[in-house]
Every structure is written in structure tokens, then in C-alpha cells.
Amino acid sequence: MSRGAGLPDPSETLEALAPEGAFDLAMTLHSGQAFGWHPVAGGHAGVVSGTALFLRQEKPGGPVLATKTAAALARHYLALDHDLAAIHATFPDTPRMREALSFCRGLRILRQPLWECLVSFIASSQKQVAHIRQIHRHLCERFGRPAGCCGGVVLYEFPGPERIAALDEPALRGCGLGYRAKHLLETARRVAGGALDLSALESLPTPEARDALMSLPGVGRKIANCVLCFALGRLGEVPVDVWVARILRESFTRRKMSLPQLERYASKRLGPFAGYAQQVLFHHARITARLARGGQRGREPRKTLAQS
DNA sequence: GGACAGGGTACAT
DNA sequence: ATGTACCCTGTC
DSSP states (O other): OOOSSOOOOGGGGEEEEOOSSOOOHHHHHTSSSOOOOEEETTEEEEEETTEEEEEEOSSTTSOEEEEGGGHHHHHHHTTTTSOHHHHHTTSOOOHHHHHHHHHOTTOOOOOOOHHHHHHHHHTTTTOOHHHHHHHHHHHHHHHSOEEEEETTEEEEOOOOHHHHHTSOHHHHHTTTOTTHHHHHHHHHHHHHTTSSOGGGGGGSOHHHHHHHHHTSTTOOHHHHHHHHHHTSOOTTOOOOOHHHHHHHHHHTOOSOOOHHHHHHHHHHHTOTTHHHHHHHHHHHHHHHHHHHHHGGGTTOOOOOOTTO
16 A cells, blocks of 8 residues: 555645534544454555545544545544543443543544444454554455545545445455455345345344344454444443453453343443443553553554564 | 464354 | 364464
């Protein structure tokens, strides 16, 4: 991916967006809920529902600027209408939650396009966030149509179900999907073939929508909850992964619980916006773990692998 | 350079 | 309800 000179000064074509309460653009885009954002000079570039978008925020809490022609799309995607203070007020008042929240003041849960979100999380099982991003990028660059260009980076649309359904397993394995290639291919074929109508999920009650999602190969309870929360706006659904399970067992309950039990516990304990609370806890835990590991050597350059 | 774990799921007991 | 294989990569 190249970048550098050639970024047209976007300031004249940007529009200011006002969030309901705090907002931290960089944190929100890189908190492990979306995987398609590129850092470019002065901001972030990505494609939402086929539209190339440039987003900028000088500092957390500062004004949010978005591509003028897509301001309404950006506002919706970034969920700037979420009343963050009201949501935070429903979180349990515990030391762990307070600490995570003070770290994640302006973190929002995005409204992601359904298909892209579903695929991203099918790709996510047993994988690190950096790797999920890599798969996402491969899918876009190899199978998506170019949607624009920003700061020398060509932006590609996320390939739709029909496009992926037309591929074969080796092509998907080539994107780093491993055994998930089979799941993704079959899921794409069911969606493209009309066996599951994604657009109908929006209006279904949560349990029915979850059952429909879980009928797809590669989609279990956790990933279904990710899609419900991150794409369908069901902010009370809690994806319980290894991180959240760890946090719950460390800081919320000492009782030994299975994963399903933990999820039931979490949805009650974390309140009506449990999914939101989960994301705050998840992001805080991930960043503090990273700091604990990397903190020793600061910004010292990593050892190169050149001589091996 | 090898071991380890990573935003789980499907399948068999 | 629990145990295990699964593909592959970033990281130490």
C-alpha cells in the first residue's frame, strides 16, 4: 500500500459533525469492532457501503470532520446520535468498569454494514485483530471494486456476497482465512442464493435474528452477537470472547461459569447496553495488556529479521 | 527458531 | 455439558 504526496487538501470538502456527547474517532475505529480503516495523512480513510470516506479528528473530543458528500452516511455509521452519557449511566458502578470507562470515554459502537460485519467476524475466530484486518484488506483488494483514492491509498469496496459466492475455497484460503474459507464460501452462497435474506434481519426480534445468523456455517453464539451488536444495533447483546470471559472472571464474579452462563450473567450485570459496556471493557483490557508488554522498551525500534 | 495464543466453531462423546 | 481438531500468523 503506497502513500505520500498527492493527498488533495480535503479541508474544503469536509463537513463538521456534532456527536451527542464525547467522541474519540481513532479509538472507535481501532477498537477491534471494524477492520477496514487505513491511517492516512491527517486522518482515516475507508469505504462504507461502497462509498469512500475520509474522516479527521485532530484530538479526542475535538471536532469531527467527514467527507462532505457523505456526511449523513458518516454520521449514521459513527453512531453520533448515540447519547453516550445516558448509555454510560447504565453501566455497573464497579472499580473495573470505572477504570475502563475513564480510558474509553469517547468510544462508540459503530453501525456497520451487515454483510461486511458478518464476514469480518466469521474471519475472526481464533485470530488476532491484526490478522483480521489483513484478511479484510486482502478480500477488498483482490475482489472489491475500487471506490476511491485517498492520500495515495486506493480504497476498495468490500466484496458482496455474490462476488464471494463466485470464488472457490483456494482463492479464499489465499486471503489467509484458513479453515474459515469453507465457512465463508458456504455462507456467501446461502446469502447470494437467497437461502438467508440478510435485509430481513433488521426487522426481526433479536432471538429470531440470532437464530438465523447462527444457522450459517462459521457463525456461533459469539459471532452472532457481534453482528447483532455491531451491525443490527442490538446494543444489549454481549459477545463473550476470551477477553471478556477473563474480565468477568477476574473482576465481576468468582463463581465458576460456563460460556453460556457467563453470557447470561454479563447481559444482566452489565445492563441494557451490555454490548456497549462489553466493548469498553474489551478495548481497555486489550490496550493495557499491550502497554504492559510493550511498555518496557518504549518506542525502541523492533529487531529486524533481515539477518536470519 | 520454536512455542504459544489469538475477539470460536463444529463435531463427537 | 465437556473435550478436541481445525488453518495460519503475530509475537515473544
